[in-house]
Amino acid sequence: xxxxxxxLIYLSIALLLVxxxxxxxxxxxxxxxxxxxxxxxxxxxxxxxxxxxxxxxxEDAEILFTQxxxxxxxxxxxxxxxxxxxxxxxxxxxxxxxxxxxxxxxxPQSSWIDDGRALEAEARQASGRSVNPGDEExxxxxxYALSSLxxxxxxxxxxxxxxFLQGDHSVELKEKALFVLSQSDSPRAGEILVAVxxxxxxxxxAMKAIEYLGLHGGRDTGQALQExxxxxxxxxxxxxxxxxxxxxDHEQAVLAVARGESDPDLRSKAVEMLGIMDARAExxxxxxxxxxPEVKAKILEGLFIAGDATTLSELARTEPDPTLRxxxxxxxxxxxxxxxxxxxxxxxxxxxxxxxxxxxxxxFFLMDxxxxxxxLARTEPDPELRxxxxxxxxxxxTDRxxxxxxxxxxxxxxxxxxxSILQAFMLQDNxxxxxxxxxxxxxxxxxxxxxxxxxxxxxxxxxDFLLTALED
Numbered sequence: 001x002x003x004x005x006x007x008l009i010y011l012s013i014a015l016l017l018v019x020x021x022x023x024x025x026x027x028x029x030x031x032x033x034x035x036x037x038x039x040x041x042x043x044x045x046x047x048x049x050x051x052x053x054x055x056x057x058x059e060d061a062e063i064l065f066t067q068x069x070x071x072x073x074x075x076x077x078x079x080x081x082x083x084x085x086x087x088x089x090x091x092x093x094x095x096x097x098x099x100x101x102x103x104x105x106x107x108p109q110s111s112w113i114d115d116g117r118a119l120e121a122e123a124r125q126a127s128g129r130s131v132n133p134g135d136e137e138x139x140x141x142x143x144y145a146l147s148s149l150x151x152x153x154x155x156x157x158x159x160x161x162x163x164f165l166q167g168d169h170s171v172e173l174k175e176k177a178l179f180v181l182s183q184s185d186s187p188r189a190g191e192i193l194v195a196v197x198x199x200x201x202x203x204x205x206a207m208k209a210i211e212y213l214g215l216h217g218g219r220d221t222g223q224a225l226q227e228x229x230x231x232x233x234x235x236x237x238x239x240x241x242x243x244x245x246x247x248x249d250h251e252q253a254v255l256a257v258a259r260g261e262s263d264p265d266l267r268s269k270a271v272e273m274l275g276i277m278d279a280r281a282e283x284x285x286x287x288x289x290x291x292x293p294e295v296k297a298k299i300l301e302g303l304f305i306a307g308d309a310t311t312l313s314e315l316a317r318t319e320p321d322p323t324l325r326x327x328x329x330x331x332x333x334x335x336x337x338x339x340x341x342x343x344x345x346x347x348x349x350x351x352x353x354x355x356x357x358x359x360x361x362x363x364f365f366l367m368d369x370x371x372x373x374x375x376l377a378r379t380e381p382d383p384e385l386r387x388x389x390x391x392x393x394x395x396x397x398t399d400r401x402x403x404x405x406x407x408x409x410x411x412x413x414x415x416x417x418x419x420s421i422l423q424a425f426m427l428q429d430n431x432x433x434x435x436x437x438x439x440x441x442x443x444x445x446x447x448x449x450x451x452x453x454x455x456x457x458x459x460x461x462x463x464d465f466l467l468t469a470l471e472d
Contacts, residue, residue, distance in 0.1 A: 043068065046075045053082060062086045077103060077110035084119055093123040121148045147180050158188050165196060175208045182212035190216050194224040207240050214244030222250040229257070239269050246273035255282050268298040275302030284311055297327050304331035313343035326359040333363025341367060348376075358388050365392040374404035387420040394424025406433055418446055426453035431462040438469070 049064035065086065068079035084099035100116040100123070107113075164177050178196065181189045193216055197209035210228060213221045222245065229241040245253050254277065258270035274283055283306065287299045303311050309332060316328040329347065332340040344367075348360045364372050370393060377389040390408070393401040405428075409421045425433045434457070437450040451469070454462050 043071075043073065043075055045071075046079060049079070049082065053086065056089075058086050058090050062090065077107040077112050080106070081112040081116050081119070084116065084123070088119065088123050096120070096123040118147065154184055154186055154189075158184070158186060158192070162192050165192070171202070171204055174202075174205055178205070178209050178212050182215045184216075187218075187220065190218060190221050190224075194221065197224070197228055203234075203237075207237065210237070210240050210244050211247075214247030217248050222248055222253060225250065226253050229253075235263065235266060238263075238266055242266070242269050242273050246276055249277065251277055251279055251282070255279065255286075258282075258286055264292060264295060267295055271295065271298045271302045272305070275305030278306045280306050280308045280311065283308070287311075287315070293321060293324065296321075296324055300324065300327045300331050304334050307335055307337070309335045309337050309340040309343070313340065316343065316347055322353070322356065326356060329356070329359045329363050330366075333366030336367045341369065341372075345372065354382065354385065357385055361385065361388045361392050364389075365395050368396050368398065370396045370398050370401040370404065374401065374408075377404065377408060383414070383416065386417060390417070390420045390424050391427070394427035397428040402428060402430060402433070405430075409433075409437070415443065415446065418443075419449055422446065422449050422453055425450075426456055429457050429459065431457045431459045431465075435462070435465050438465075 045064055046068050049061050049068060052058075052061035052064060062083060065079045065083040069076050069083055080099055080103040084096040084103070087093075087096040087099060097120050100120040103110065103116050104113060158181075161177055161181060165174055169177075178193065181193055190213070193209050193213050197206050197213055199206055199209075210225070213225055225241050225245050225248065229238055229245075232238050232241065242254060242257060251274070254270050254273050258267055258274060261267045261270060271283070271286065274286075280303070283299055283302050287296060287303075290296050290299060300312070300315070312328045312331045312335065316325055316332060319325045319328060329344070332344055340363075344360050344363050348357060351357050351360065361373070361376070364376075373389050373392045373396065377386055377393055380386045380389060390405070393405055405421055405424050409418060412418050412421065422434065422437065425437075431454060434450045434454045438447050438454065441447045441450065451466070454466065
């Protein structure tokens with residue numbers, strides 16, 4: 001599944017864009033072995049201890065973490081965990097267990113407690129004490145012991161885990177047990193996951209088992225997931241199964257759903273999963289045979305997630321449906337490659353429909369293409385499109401776009417265009433440019449507009465200027 005990661009990045013960017021207020025402009029809709037990453041607000045001694053930990057300088061790390069823990073500050077609970085970790089690394093398992101117990105006594109609400117309990121189970125193992133989950137009274141500690149046992153003797157741990165899943169335990173703990181199973185390569189672990197996923201007694205747990213089946217992988221689990229999909233009547237279960245098929249890289253199974261599912265929402269979900277799986281050829285074929293505009297729009301999104309600029313460029317030129325054409329153009333902007341940039345530039349020159357040209361300008365904004373937007377802001381003969389390009393420059397907000405807007409304001413004579421530039425200054429929080437307009441602009445209405453936009457910027461300099469203007 002190496003090909004999955006880049007496309008997950010594309011998907012993350014798309015989700016961030018959908019959540020952004022800027023979209024209103026467009027109408028778009030082994031942790032134990034690693035040092036603590038959350039060190040941004042840590043003390044100097046804690047950071048020094050972390051460096052010693054990273055360098056495997058165990059003795060210095062123990063001394064430094066002890067200093068932090070004894071200080072009792074905000075880093076003390078984390079320092080106690082890492083102190084126990086280092087003690088275990090130094091072969092001092094008895095001391096490591098004592099340190100974990102100190103962590104539990106002193107900081108019972110600490111987020112490091114769970115990690116500490118897992119570490120304590122490993123310390124018991126290291127000290128020669130058998131890790132027997134049946135001897136543990138605390139449910140959560142029992143689960144950590146099971147996790148430890150899985151690494152030592154998975155054949156012994158599996159039946160205990162199965163019994164744990166059938167016992168009277170919380171759903172949260174059972175979900176953790178399922179996760180432990182998903183980390184095993186044992187076929188028996190997969191069989192247990194399948195049994196839970198197909199079970200009817202606990203739908204919530206079944207959904208989690210479906211997810212972990214995807215992570216578990218393998219041909220047999222793929223077949224089991226297809227069976228679950230076929231027999232399910234709840235759309236939520238089917239949707240979760242599609243996600244699991246994607247995680248397991250079962251491309252043909254997802255494609256079969258995209259082709260044959262009667263529910264348009266589930267077909268759309270399958271298309272989205274194909275995009276994440278980088279199934280470009282399959283998406284291209286689906287688009288050619290699809291008749292539903294809604295599903296075709298989803299296929300375009302899948303092509304964007306797959307980064308297929310070539311197909312999106314072709315559809316942006318040839319798709320007869322204007323809405324779908326604009327969707328393809330939007331996808332090109334999101335792909336943001338040299339190929340998509342060239343395709344958009346060519347489309348803009350040949351396009352005659354003003355709404356489609358606006359969509360291309362929006363795509364240039366998505367690509368942070370201040371150069372093209374600046375050129376069109378200077379040369380576009382249509383006032384409406386010029387204003388759109390200027391607004392795009394304001395949203396891009398780079399040094400280059402600021403320079404372009406300032407130069408454009410100085411050379412422009414049309415009041416409407418100058419008003420658009422003032423709005424772009426405001427979008428950039430460019431209070432310096434607006435202050436300069438208030439100081440030097442002869443047109444009273446433009447000065448008033450600049451003052452109004454200046455009041456919308458949260459800046460000490462802007463506030464000071466407005467107060468000075470009131471005194472004058």
